[in-house]
Amino acid sequence: MSLKIEIIGIGNELTSGRILDQNAGYAAGRLSSHGFQVTRILFISDRPRDIRSALLRAGRRAEAVVITGGLGGTLDDITAEVAARTFGRPLRLHRSLLNQIKKFLKNRGLPWDPLFEKMAWIPEGVELFHPRPKAAGFFLEEKGIPFFFLPGVPAEMHRLLDRQVIPRLLQDRPDQQVSKQRIYKIFGLLEPEINRRLQDLEQKDGSVQLGFYPNFPENHLTVLVRAEKAFQADQLLDKLEKEIEARLGDTIVGRNDETLESVLGELLRRKGLTLAVAESCTGGLIGHRITNISGSSDYFDRGLVVYSNRAKRDLLGVPARTLNRYGAVSKNTALAMAAGVRERSRSDLGLAVTGIAGPGGGTPEKPVGTVWIALASSEGARAGHYLFGGRRQQIKIMTAYTALDWVRRALQHDSLLLGR
Amino acid sequence: MSLKIEIIGIGNELTSGRILDQNAGYAAGRLSSHGFQVTRILFISDRPRDIRSALLRAGRRAEAVVITGGLGGTLDDITAEVAARTFGRPLRLHRSLLNQIKKFLKNRGLPWDPLFEKMAWIPEGVELFHPRPKAAGFFLEEKGIPFFFLPGVPAEMHRLLDRQVIPRLLQDRPDQQVSKQRIYKIFGLLEPEINRRLQDLEQKDGSVQLGFYPNFPENHLTVLVRAEKAFQADQLLDKLEKEIEARLGDTIVGRNDETLESVLGELLRRKGLTLAVAESCTGGLIGHRITNISGSSDYFDRGLVVYSNRAKRDLLGVPARTLNRYGAVSKNTALAMAAGVRERSRSDLGLAVTGIAGPGGGTPEKPVGTVWIALASSEGARAGHYLFGGRRQQIKIMTAYTALDWVRRALQHDSLLLGR
Numbered sequence: 001m002s003l004k005i006e007i008i009g010i011g012n013e014l015t016s017g018r019i020l021d022q023n024a025g026y027a028a029g030r031l032s033s034h035g036f037q038v039t040r041i042l043f044i045s046d047r048p049r050d051i052r053s054a055l056l057r058a059g060r061r062a063e064a065v066v067i068t069g070g071l072g073g074t075l076d077d078i079t080a081e082v083a084a085r086t087f088g089r090p091l092r093l094h095r096s097l098l099n100q101i102k103k104f105l106k107n108r109g110l111p112w113d114p115l116f117e118k119m120a121w122i123p124e125g126v127e128l129f130h131p132r133p134k135a136a137g138f139f140l141e142e143k144g145i146p147f148f149f150l151p152g153v154p155a156e157m158h159r160l161l162d163r164q165v166i167p168r169l170l171q172d173r174p175d176q177q178v179s180k181q182r183i184y185k186i187f188g189l190l191e192p193e194i195n196r197r198l199q200d201l202e203q204k205d206g207s208v209q210l211g212f213y214p215n216f217p218e219n220h221l222t223v224l225v226r227a228e229k230a231f232q233a234d235q236l237l238d239k240l241e242k243e244i245e246a247r248l249g250d251t252i253v254g255r256n257d258e259t260l261e262s263v264l265g266e267l268l269r270r271k272g273l274t275l276a277v278a279e280s281c282t283g284g285l286i287g288h289r290i291t292n293i294s295g296s297s298d299y300f301d302r303g304l305v306v307y308s309n310r311a312k313r314d315l316l317g318v319p320a321r322t323l324n325r326y327g328a329v330s331k332n333t334a335l336a337m338a339a340g341v342r343e344r345s346r347s348d349l350g351l352a353v354t355g356i357a358g359p360g361g362g363t364p365e366k367p368v369g370t371v372w373i374a375l376a377s378s379e380g381a382r383a384g385h386y387l388f389g390g391r392r393q394q395i396k397i398m399t400a401y402t403a404l405d406w407v408r409r410a411l412q413h414d415s416l417l418l419g420r
Numbered sequence: 421m422s423l424k425i426e427i428i429g430i431g432n433e434l435t436s437g438r439i440l441d442q443n444a445g446y447a448a449g450r451l452s453s454h455g456f457q458v459t460r461i462l463f464i465s466d467r468p469r470d471i472r473s474a475l476l477r478a479g480r481r482a483e484a485v486v487i488t489g490g491l492g493g494t495l496d497d498i499t500a501e502v503a504a505r506t507f508g509r510p511l512r513l514h515r516s517l518l519n520q521i522k523k524f525l526k527n528r529g530l531p532w533d534p535l536f537e538k539m540a541w542i543p544e545g546v547e548l549f550h551p552r553p554k555a556a557g558f559f560l561e562e563k564g565i566p567f568f569f570l571p572g573v574p575a576e577m578h579r580l581l582d583r584q585v586i587p588r589l590l591q592d593r594p595d596q597q598v599s600k601q602r603i604y605k606i607f608g609l610l611e612p613e614i615n616r617r618l619q620d621l622e623q624k625d626g627s628v629q630l631g632f633y634p635n636f637p638e639n640h641l642t643v644l645v646r647a648e649k650a651f652q653a654d655q656l657l658d659k660l661e662k663e664i665e666a667r668l669g670d671t672i673v674g675r676n677d678e679t680l681e682s683v684l685g686e687l688l689r690r691k692g693l694t695l696a697v698a699e700s701c702t703g704g705l706i707g708h709r710i711t712n713i714s715g716s717s718d719y720f721d722r723g724l725v726v727y728s729n730r731a732k733r734d735l736l737g738v739p740a741r742t743l744n745r746y747g748a749v750s751k752n753t754a755l756a757m758a759a760g761v762r763e764r765s766r767s768d769l770g771l772a773v774t775g776i777a778g779p780g781g782g783t784p785e786k787p788v789g790t791v792w793i794a795l796a797s798s799e800g801a802r803a804g805h806y807l808f809g810g811r812r813q814q815i816k817i818m819t820a821y822t823a824l825d826w827v828r829r830a831l832q833h834d835s836l837l838l839g840r
Contacts, residue, residue: 014445014448014461015448015452015458015459015460015461016448016449016452016458016631017445017446017447017448017449017450017451017452017453017458018449018452018631018632020440020441020445021440021441021445024463025434025437025440025441026437027437028434028435028436028437029436029437029438030437031437032435032436032437032438033437038435038436038437039435039464039465039470040435040462040463040464040470041434041435041462041463042460042461042462042463043444043460043461043462044459044460045459050459050460190493190530190533191492191493191494192493192494192533192535192536193530193531193533193535195494195495195535196533196535199495211432211433211436211438212494212496213431213433213438213439214492214572214573215439216573216575220438222436222438277725279704279707281711282708282711283704283707283708283710283711283712283716283720283723284699284703284704284705284706284707284708284710284711284723284725285704285705285708286704287699287703287704287707287725287727288702288703288704288705288708288816290703290704291701291702291703291704291725291727291777291816292703292812292813292816294777294778294779294780294812295780296703296727297727297728300703300727301727301728301730301731302724302725302726302727302728302731302734302735303703303704303724303725303727304722304723304724304725304735305697305704305707305711305722305723305724305725306722307707307711307716307717307720307721307722307723308717308721308722310721311721311722311765314722315722315724315735345731345734357711357714358714359714360714360715369527386529387527387528388528389524389527389528390575391575392712392714393712394575396708396711396712
């Protein structure tokens with residue numbers, strides 16, 4: 001069984017939403033990836049009673065507790081004081097920490113203030129992490145449960161977590177098992193369907209755990225495995241990957257840190273192909289996503305945002321009669337846009353989208369969310385029709401993502417005209 | 421006394437740190453800004469026992485409870501089921517919601533799966549918010565305490581919070597004082613400076629509270645006032661607004677729901693002007709932002725993403741000798757791009773950006789983050805030089821935002837050539 005850990009974030013700025021947490025979420029991710037089980041994350045205000053009760057309850061439920069915040073020099077930083085009272089360990093002035101603080105202020109040319117002394121009063125019998133002025137975290141054990149008190153400054157908190165807390169927990173961990181994780185990014189299958197296809201891969205003994213979370217417009221799947229040795233964990237992950245690929249097919253857009261754009265860019269680069277885009281309803285979002293990848297200039301030369309009919313005629317040569325007869329949002333216009341941008345830019349591939357992002361502009365025949373996507377290559381061209389739900393921005397995102405995914409799938413299948 | 425509220429986020433993806441919370445923090449900020457007191461935020465896993473105990477405890481301590489997550493269609497989405505058992509209200513199939521889900525799948529061309537039906541089973545005697553397939557939140561009252569169950573998809577959660585939860589809480593609020601809030605979106609001043617200029621406006625008696633939130637690349641300021649009557653609160657807000665405007669000047673980009681793009685669009689529309697853009701390093705992001713506004717086709721006709729030198733020559737007529745002599749990232753190129761896109765599109769204004777987004781491509785003379793922005797009008801053209809910090813995406817965002825803000829300021833000052 002993996003160690004159960006609770007995380008407590010202390011500070012009015014968290015409960016009031018004035019700042020978004022950057023600590024507990026980080027700690028949860030790092031601890032989980034090492035195979036620990038974070039069972040609760042709690043944010044409370046700087047109130048002594050709440051802090052005391054949170055510490056005591058967490059100590060009863062969990063096997064380790066990580067606390068962040070409230071160790072600074074202002075009056076509302078009371079974590080050390082409340083911890084001292086809660087665990088019956090009086091505060092003691094830590095002289096070497098006090099000297100560090102004085103030196104730090106002197107180096108920065110800042111004046112001494114009595115409030116700074118407060119940061120050097122630490123509960124008796126604790127172990128101080130790296131006595132540094134801005135990161136005076138400490139560690140204590142109460143009834144066999146380790147409590148890690150970390151500062152709220154994210155950079156310092158992350159450092160102490162990675163260098164002090166996790167090594168110490170790993171050292172104490174009763175099981176010597178290794179945990180490894182892979183993430184799969186999926187597009188074109190909804191969560192229930194992914195779940196249905198994969199759920200039997202999960203193992204009740206905890207050796208294989210699957211997690212699903214939507215990350216619009218993708219769905220993410222995490223596969224966490226546990227094994228005696230690292231190489232066994234890798235082997236297990238490889239075996240699972242084959243199975244997952246067989247079951248999900250090319251709905252897997254990327255793995256781990258890969259994005260649709262990075263995968264697409266790598267495919268274009270490997271095949272030595274270039275891509276140009278013509279965007280109507282997405283307004284530039286497709287070009288923006290493509291150029292989020294450093295080095296995209298190797299395969300992306302230009303994009304045309306043709307918002308008006310005049311722009312479609314001027315810049316892409318879409319015939320006026322096509323626009324008049326079929327409308328700007330139509331198969332014929334999309335095909336003419338894709339062919340036009342491909343030819344005029346002398347690119348290998350031309351990608352085009354045209355649609356109604358709303359909320360205005362819909363008609364019974366072409367409601368809001370109606371989108372045509374077209375892809376042209378030397379092999380010819382094809383177009384596809386979609387009806388996306390949601391609001392303006394979601395329709396734009398779905399359109400851009402679906403269009404880029406057309407290119408990825410075509411390149412992966414080595415057939416530029418392969419339909420979905 | 422202000423109403424005490426607890427927030428509960430449900431999902432393994434939260435406790436495992438696989439995704440960072442986008443809901444509880446948002447809710448805490450919005451609720452606090454309306455004068456409610458968020459006392460605890462708790463994240464727990466999808467375990468029935470933990471959910472049950474969290475609901476019961478929160479109901480005993482708080483005066484209202486907001487729950488997010490666990491309402492989806494996968495097996496681990498169990499919030500509705502656990503709520504039903506905890507509060508002794510059997511699950512009932514909600515037929516109209518089921519039909520909505522079926523319609524949604526059909527429009528997307530997705531297959532039906534029995535798991536989807538699960539999303540339409542809702543505890544008896546609750547009030548369903550906006551029965552929409554991806555946002556089937558609901559509301560129940562237990563021993564006088566309102567429990568709001570919201571979906572975990574951030575966009576939907578935020579919408580329901582703002583449109584359903586907050587209005588309902590404001591209506592029920594025991595204190596008779598009226599709270600009103602305005603948000604100011606500021607660009608071009610850092611938080612400490614905004615704070616320094618405004619802090620004396622805050623009132624110790626709570627009648628005027630200021631809040632600062634970074635919202636990259638903007639800083640947001642919330643002004644919350646309390647008064648006996650609504651008209652008094654409005655008067656106080658109006659008085660404060662005059663003072664804030666005097667102190668912050670045209671760094672105020674917008675108010676409340678306004679965005680830079682919406683303000684800019686309104687200015688263009690009012691003045692009857694059109695805008696065309698030529699983007700290099702932003703890759704389409706400027707066009708994307710402009711077209712996030714419904715009706716932007718009234719003033720935005722086209723955008724050109726000219727990533728390569730060839731595209732800059734072909735599409736904008738930037739002379740080869742300008743590119744060779746000064747480089748693609750230069751004042752001369754930026755000016756030629758702005759003039760080129762303005763003339764060729766026959767728009768009133770031409771906006772252009774060219775820069776080095778990195779991480780590659782920097783030189784000692786032109787390091788990563790070097791950006792030129794140019795704006796051309798019938799009055800002439802001007803260009804400005806920037807050096808932005810951060811990573812590729814941040815540089816793109818800062819460039820796009822700064823460029824759009826040039827246009828806003830020029831239009832507000834009625835001088836298209838006004839510098840910053």
